[in-house]
Each structure stands twice: as structure tokens, then as C-alpha cells.
Amino acid sequence: MSWLELRKIIRVGEKSYAVTIPKKWIQSLGLKSGDTVNLILEKNGSICIHPSKEKSKTSIPNKVVVDSSGFNGDILSRTIMGCYVEGYDEVVLVNTKPEFTGVLNALATKLPGIVVLESPSGDITIKIAISENMVDIEEVLTRMIRVLNLMYDYVEDYIEKNDETLAKKVLETDDELDRLYFLGLRLIKRGKGFASLTAPKYQELLDQLLLIRSIEHIGDSLDRSIRILMENDWSKAREYMLKSFAFSRKIISDAITAYINSDIGLTGKLLVRRREFKKMIAEIRTKFQELQGVASELELLSTIAMDISELAVSKYIRNLASSHK
Known part of the structure; x- marks a missing residue:
């Protein structure tokens, strides 16, 4: 997901200007006051701000809970594939049905890195055990x-x-x-x-x-x-x-x-x-x-x-x- 906010340019001293960054953005990236970021002036006229490599590795929690009570096998399959493509690392299925087992087994062979775990309560957790750092x-x-x-x-x-x-x-x-x-x-x-x-x-x-x-x-x-x-x-x-x-x-x-x-x-x-x-x-x-x-x-x-x-x-x-x- 991308976020857009409007910010005014502030003059700082004789040779520099500043733009404030929303607090929630700083927190989500694990940054703090005093950290260094890279400023890049692109040929297309845009300015990009990149956190340092160490900070950029910080990831935002990526979990979604899905109520599958009204699902059939096809809807369940499409939903999980959508969660996979959207980049979620963990999908928790609540109100599952016994017939979903076959669907989940099929998905485990279709989507690389999927691990299906079942809890005593009957809820099912799907974890995507694949690192973007290992393959591009x-x-x-x-x-x-x-x-x-x-x-x-x-x-x-x-x-x-x-x-x-x-x-x-x-x-x-x-x-x-x-x-x-x-x-x-x-x-x-x-x-x-x-x-x-x-x-x-x-x-x-x-x-x-x-x-x-x-x-x-x-x-x-x-x-x-x-x-x-x-x-x-x-x-x-x-x-x-x-x-x-x-x-x-x-x-x-x-x-x-x-x-x-x-x-x-x-x-x-x-x-x-x-x-x-x-x-x-x-x-x-x-x-x-x-x-x-x-x-x-x-x-x-x-x-x-x-x-x-x-x-x-x-x-x-x-x-x-x-x-x-």
C-alpha cells in the first residue's frame, strides 16, 4: 500500500530547506530522530527519500485474519492466493470447514513457501515461509x-x-x-x-x-x-x-x-x-x-x-x- 500526504517546504537557514515527514511513517520504518536518510534527485523532477539499508530492512507486521464461514472451496482458494500475491506473511482462517483440507493441500503445492498449521480450536494459520532476500x-x-x-x-x-x-x-x-x-x-x-x-x-x-x-x-x-x-x-x-x-x-x-x-x-x-x-x-x-x-x-x-x-x-x-x- 502507498500513502500520500501534502507537506509544505520550510526554509532552514540561508542554503537549505526542509520538509516534515509524518510520525507514523517514521515509526513504521523503525526510524528515529538523528537517523540518516538518502536524498535522490531524479531526472524526472521527483525527489526520493530512502532510509539507510540497515533501517530499510525493518518490516511492517503482515498478518490478516479471514472469516471463512461463508466460503466455498473456490472462494477460499482465490482469497488465499490473493493474500499470497499481496505479500501477506500470515493468514489466519477462522470458522473453517472440514472440506477445506483438500483445497489447502492443493494450494500448498501451487504457492511456493506455504506452510499450513492447524490449532486445537480448529482455526488454520497459513504461513508463507519465503524470504524476498533469497530470490528476486x-x-x-x-x-x-x-x-x-x-x-x-x-x-x-x-x-x-x-x-x-x-x-x-x-x-x-x-x-x-x-x-x-x-x-x-x-x-x-x-x-x-x-x-x-x-x-x-x-x-x-x-x-x-x-x-x-x-x-x-x-x-x-x-x-x-x-x-x-x-x-x-x-x-x-x-x-x-x-x-x-x-x-x-x-x-x-x-x-x-x-x-x-x-x-x-x-x-x-x-x-x-x-x-x-x-x-x-x-x-x-x-x-x-x-x-x-x-x-x-x-x-x-x-x-x-x-x-x-x-x-x-x-x-x-x-x-x-x-x-x-
Whole structure:
């Protein structure tokens, strides 16, 4: 959560000015009179005040109590996932139901770092035993990209060999991608607090949020595609499937590379490749009526690749503007 307060500038002596800081802010950060803070004049005209590294490690208690008496399993699951993403370290569930046990067990495998504890009274405490100092969003992004590549390996192997165990590997790998996605959301929310972010850092975090969301959507699309293939006879479409999924992998990989390297040239090439990809998808729609769902997923993958490409363009422009300041 961010707080905003209006303060007047006060003149102090001949060469300095002062601005008062609300007492509750000082207390929440563990600061006191005489402590040193860093003042940063940003290029965008803003002034940032950062506590020293030692003081900035002080954390605000992060606990929430949830009355689950009116919940079903789905609402409970969504509520806990929301608490996780919002950065809470402890969630206490009161008025729980016996049928929630299965939901909580499933969440424990879906959300990294979750520990479920039950008290004699029947209340349930969920603790998130994960430290933001041990992992950062860059590491999560790198891992998500690797998992996505592994997922594509399994997709292509399944199409080539028609081995159902490989199809199940795709679905399992998508679960891992989901876990990393939720962890990434939590890290972005918890990382350094949006109130203290400089404009460039805020834009970078927003890009990272959109990128991990895009990668998670790609995983979901591959998951759905495999489920469709498992339910249909696609043997006559094998070569089309191999070619189209390999093509989708290439444009997605290039889009991510363009973002990482701020490569504006690569984004231009993606526009040309997308037109070629759309022709390929149209041919699948014409020849294989039973694979319309797969064609729709391929179109979605193409759209996501372009979304990532737009992030790359935005990043390139920001870097270009920054270099001329």
C-alpha cells in the first residue's frame, strides 16, 4: 500500500530547506530522530527519500485474519492466493470447514513457501515461509523462461512420438510455471514498496509484471492445446502441428530476446514472421476441422508474442530517452 500526504517546504537557514515527514511513517520504518536518510534527485523532477539499508530492512507486521464461514472451496482458494500475491506473511482462517483440507493441500503445492498449521480450536494459520532476500524477480523470470522452453520441448516430443507420458509432462510443467508466476507476483508486490520506487524502476517492474503474466498465459495455452490433441485424432496433421508449434516457439523466443536486449530490429522482423504464421494457422483451420481449438490457441500465442514485442519497443524507447538526458 502507498500513502500520500501534502507537506509544505520550510526554509532552514540561508542554503537549505526542509520538509516534515509524518510520525507514523517514521515509526513504521523503525526510524528515529538523528537517523540518516538518502536524498535522490531524479531526472524526472521527483525527489526520493530512502532510509539507510540497515533501517530499510525493518518490516511492517503482515498478518490478516479471514472469516471463512461463508466460503466455498473456490472462494477460499482465490482469497488465499490473493493474500499470497499481496505479500501477506500470515493468514489466519477462522470458522473453517472440514472440506477445506483438500483445497489447502492443493494450494500448498501451487504457492511456493506455504506452510499450513492447524490449532486445537480448529482455526488454520497459513504461513508463507519465503524470504524476498533469497530470490528476486530477475531469477524468477529466468527460471520461467527455462521452464517454458522445457515445456515446448515436451510439446514437440509429444507431437513427434504421440507418447501420452510426454503429454502429461507438458501439463506438469505448466503447474511449475504457475508456481513461478504466483511467486513473481508476490515478489513484485513485496519487493521494495511502490511508494519508494523511482519512475524508471516503477516502469521496469510494470514491464516485468506484464512479461511474467504473458509467459504464464503461454503455458496455459500450451496446456490447453495438448489437452485438445489428446482428445482427437491428429495423426494426419502431425507435420502441420510440428511446424506450427515450432514456429510459435521461435516468435515467442525472439520476442523475449528482443525485450531482454532492447532489440528494436528484432521486433520489426517479428511483424513479418507473424504474417507468415497467420497463413500457417489459416491452412490448419481449412484442412483440419477437429483442430479448430488448437488453431485458436496458436493465434493466441501469436498475439502474446506481439504483446511481448511491444514491451521490448517501450523498453528500447525508455533506454533511448535516458541516454540523451
